[in-house]
Amino acid sequence: MxxxxxxxxxxxxxxxxxxxxxxxxxxxxxxxxxxxxxxxxxxxxxxxxxxxxxxxxxxxxxxxxARPPIAKTIELTSFTEDMRRRGLVPGSVLRVFETVAAGPEIGYALALSPADEVVHVERVRTADGIPMCLEHAYLPAALVPGLTTLEGSLYEQLHRRYRIRITRAEQSIRATVLDQQAAARLDAPPFSPALLVERTAFDERDRPVERAMSTYRGDRYSFEIAVTTAAAGSPARAGRRSGDE
CATH class of the missing domain: 1.10.10.10 (Winged helix-like DNA-binding domain superfamily/Winged helix DNA-binding domain)
Structure with a gap:
């Protein structure tokens, strides 16, 4: 040796x-x-x-x-559910809760006018008290009247309070680095590797009900994707889509 x-x-x-x-x-x-x-x-x-x-x-x-990274499969589950499956205690630190104009980008994703109001929620998601993810979620204000704060799983609250059930999501995952602010939020070194997940989630009526941008610490998270070949004479099967709220 x-x-x-x-x-x-x-x-x-x-x-x-x-x-x-x-x-x-x-x-x-x-x-x-x-x-x-x-x-x-x-x-x-x-x-x-x-x-x-x-x-x-x-x-x-x-x-x-380093702590062992958490491997997430590409399926439609919440962050809260993911952590519970792994025997970890999910948590959140609410940083921002506000109602703002959608603007062009969020409005386009949610099929709204840029002037329409959306609820913006910024949270640091934790597992056993350790920061894992910084997320910005935007919801059409008209769909969530009376929503003034958020605790636990957003998807659970949408279903329980507003009878909105998320059934699918379209998302992209790309590599990035943490800027100074995100690094401070996630208790990680500035410019360290991260994963940016951008997602639009839809309900049973196929309405876009959430636009989210989630930044995961690259040293603590990985995504597992099942890849299959297309059956003879059939279109290729798409990978399962994920919602991480």
Missing amino acids: TKHELLHAHLETLMQGGIGPDQRLPPERELAEAFGVSRMTVRHALDRLERERRVYRVQGAGTFV
Whole structure:
């Protein structure tokens, strides 16, 4: 076994036995001296662990053990339901609750005039108290009269209070980085990797009832997509769509 492999195995042992999530690994210089290797070799080993999403780095502070990422399948489930399935306690920190004009982009997504009112909700979604996602949700105000605050699952509240049941959603997922404000909200380093999920959700009458932009911490979330081939003579089957509220 090479020194690089020995070092990698040693770091894995540390993470499995002694150093827990969000705790700092020994400094590069200390590891280099202990294994008689160059700091470049140590850096390569840490780079490999970072690519594997086993560690994360904080500039000026060191390398820390990452928490296992949460894998989400592409299906129409709420954030609250996802966390409960994994034995985690879902939570929310309400940052903004307001009624505003839809504007051109949100209005187009919700089939509204730009002047029509929408309810805008900004929340930090948490699992076991740890920030996971920063979300902005927009709802046609005419569909949710009297809605003045939001706790728990938005989809559950829409169904229970307004008899609105989300049946499908159209969404896109792309890579991004956290700006200063989003990083502060999610307790993550600025410009660290993230996933941006943009979604329009529809009810049983096929009305667009929610437009949402959700930013997930890249070190804590991954999306699993089932891909199938098209049956002979049949159109390709689309992947399941997701709503993450």
